[in-house]
Amino acid sequence: xxxxxxxxxxxxxxxxxxxxxxxxxxxxxxxxxxxxxxxxxxxxxxxxxxxxxxxxxxxxxxxxxxxxxxxxxxxxxxxxxxxxxxxxxxxxxxxxxxxxxxxxxxxxxxxxxxxxxxxxxxxxxxxxxxxxxxxxxxxxxxxxxxxxxxxxxxxxxxxxxxxxxxxxxxxxxxxxxxxxxxxxxxxxxxxxxxxxxxxxxxxxxxxxxxxxxxxxxxxxxxxxxxxxxxxxxxxx
Amino acid sequence: xxxxxxxxxxxxxxxxxxxxxxxxxxxxxxxxxxxxxxxxxxxxxxxxxxxxxxxxxxxxxxxxxxxxxxxxxxxxxxxxxxxxxxxxxxxxxxxxxxxxxxxxxxxxxxxxxxxxxxxxxxxxxxxxxxxxxxxxxxxxxxxxxxxxxxxxxxxxxxxxxxxxxxxxxxxxxxxxxxxxxxxxxxxxxxxxxxxxxxxxxxxxxxxxxxxxxxxxxxxxxxxxxxxxxxxxxxxx
Numbered sequence: 001x002x003x004x005x006x007x008x009x010x011x012x013x014x015x016x017x018x019x020x021x022x023x024x025x026x027x028x029x030x031x032x033x034x035x036x037x038x039x040x041x042x043x044x045x046x047x048x049x050x051x052x053x054x055x056x057x058x059x060x061x062x063x064x065x066x067x068x069x070x071x072x073x074x075x076x077x078x079x080x081x082x083x084x085x086x087x088x089x090x091x092x093x094x095x096x097x098x099x100x101x102x103x104x105x106x107x108x109x110x111x112x113x114x115x116x117x118x119x120x121x122x123x124x125x126x127x128x129x130x131x132x133x134x135x136x137x138x139x140x141x142x143x144x145x146x147x148x149x150x151x152x153x154x155x156x157x158x159x160x161x162x163x164x165x166x167x168x169x170x171x172x173x174x175x176x177x178x179x180x181x182x183x184x185x186x187x188x189x190x191x192x193x194x195x196x197x198x199x200x201x202x203x204x205x206x207x208x209x210x211x212x213x214x215x216x217x218x219x220x221x222x223x224x225x226x227x228x229x230x231x232x233x234x235x236x
Numbered sequence: 237x238x239x240x241x242x243x244x245x246x247x248x249x250x251x252x253x254x255x256x257x258x259x260x261x262x263x264x265x266x267x268x269x270x271x272x273x274x275x276x277x278x279x280x281x282x283x284x285x286x287x288x289x290x291x292x293x294x295x296x297x298x299x300x301x302x303x304x305x306x307x308x309x310x311x312x313x314x315x316x317x318x319x320x321x322x323x324x325x326x327x328x329x330x331x332x333x334x335x336x337x338x339x340x341x342x343x344x345x346x347x348x349x350x351x352x353x354x355x356x357x358x359x360x361x362x363x364x365x366x367x368x369x370x371x372x373x374x375x376x377x378x379x380x381x382x383x384x385x386x387x388x389x390x391x392x393x394x395x396x397x398x399x400x401x402x403x404x405x406x407x408x409x410x411x412x413x414x415x416x417x418x419x420x421x422x423x424x425x426x427x428x429x430x431x432x433x434x435x436x437x438x439x440x441x442x443x444x445x446x447x448x449x450x451x452x453x454x455x456x457x458x459x460x461x462x463x464x465x466x467x468x469x470x471x472x
Contacts, residue, residue, distance in 0.1 A: 048378070049378070050289065050379075051287060051288070051289050051375065051376070051379070052287070052289075053286065053287050053288075053289035053290035054289035132378075135374050135375060135377055135378070136375060137438065138371050138374045138375055138437045138438060139287065139371060139372060139374055139375010139376060140287070140375060141371055141437065141438055141439070141440050142284070142285070142368075142371070142440050143286075143287070145439070145440065145441065148438045148439065148440075149438060149439050151438060152435070152438035152439055156434060156438075183457060186430070186431045187427065187457075187458075187461055190426055190427070190430035190431065190434065191423065191426070191427070191461075194422070194426035194430050195422045195426065198392060198426070199388070201374045201377065201437075202373065202374060202377055202384045202385060202387060202388035202392075203377070203381070203384065203385050203388055204377050204378050204381065204384075205381065221419060221423075222423075224465065225423055225427075225461065225462075225464075225465040225466075226461075228461075228464040228465035228470055229460065229461040229464035229465060230461075234464055
């Protein structure tokens, strides 16, 4: 979203502009940025549907309504187009910061706040496009190890680092008993996410079948198990 | 492994037999079965390396050292070859039955037995070829929903059904407190598996980096958290 306020410096009508970006909705840096977004949008759909190997630059150009040359001039080759897509998604996911991320170490009601956060966290991770991206990156992890790792670092690794810092602070305040904050962070993360996320990895159709209420149940029960093991009265 | 004792009914030397099945190691039903195994072995390697879309029947024939016609006569088309491979792996995984699967409901030391089982379960799931298959099926889940679901049913779903039956029996004996056996089964399964399995999904190189001792630690800590929530003294 950098430079979102910047006015387009070229105002001539765009020939062959994709339907998704009509002249009336111009934003960003004008035709070039719009074409870039159209290419990324088309690439996302095609990669999701046909996988990396099953998608060609020709397909992307046709779907985006631009010339093949335009695709190459923006992204050089297919692997860089794929990288750009994943990187854009990672950057996008970093904006979804929950207010409790900052507030948790000073929580006055740890159970309530962990529950509130867990529900939001699970709902975030269960977004259909993020699940599709997660599936695709897992499938491509051997061919694109840096991308899969970047995604993993921006997801579970980053989240768990935050959770570990919470749990350390809450342990110091005597509100939790957490001898190994990073282990506790990983237990928390996967207690909340594992059941529906793993189902969604193998059974794509299962994800939309979960109701908001069911996801809340998984989040709440994950927090319950976590607090049994790491609450102030835990035996560990 | 059916008919493993049956002698080959054709003993003439095989022209163009793959290096993996020299005449001295003949087993099963002779040249036809050997070729089938060679094709499946080649397909496994190629699918793992290049994905489903990146692998052709020509590649498989060349790698297996057989004609393309032989590949088609055994497997009809690429999607059926892929199905046969996954189905064979699922059937293979069903033989890895741990003695505690039967014995757990009558356990005299639930903590010890859960720990022993959890360590074996995690080691099973972390086998490199199973992790690769898991990654590939997740990546192909939208295109092969039946296969991905068959794999998921033969893995987590089947395991959790077994665990739920244990926990129900142990609850009746007063050794655990498990109001919802299927939820407890899923918590147990993912408490033991999630940390290293999720790392291995996104960071293939991470899997071999875990020592046996580290995997045991994850298994033991998963059991500890589980028992804090579901042990006989748990507050739930």
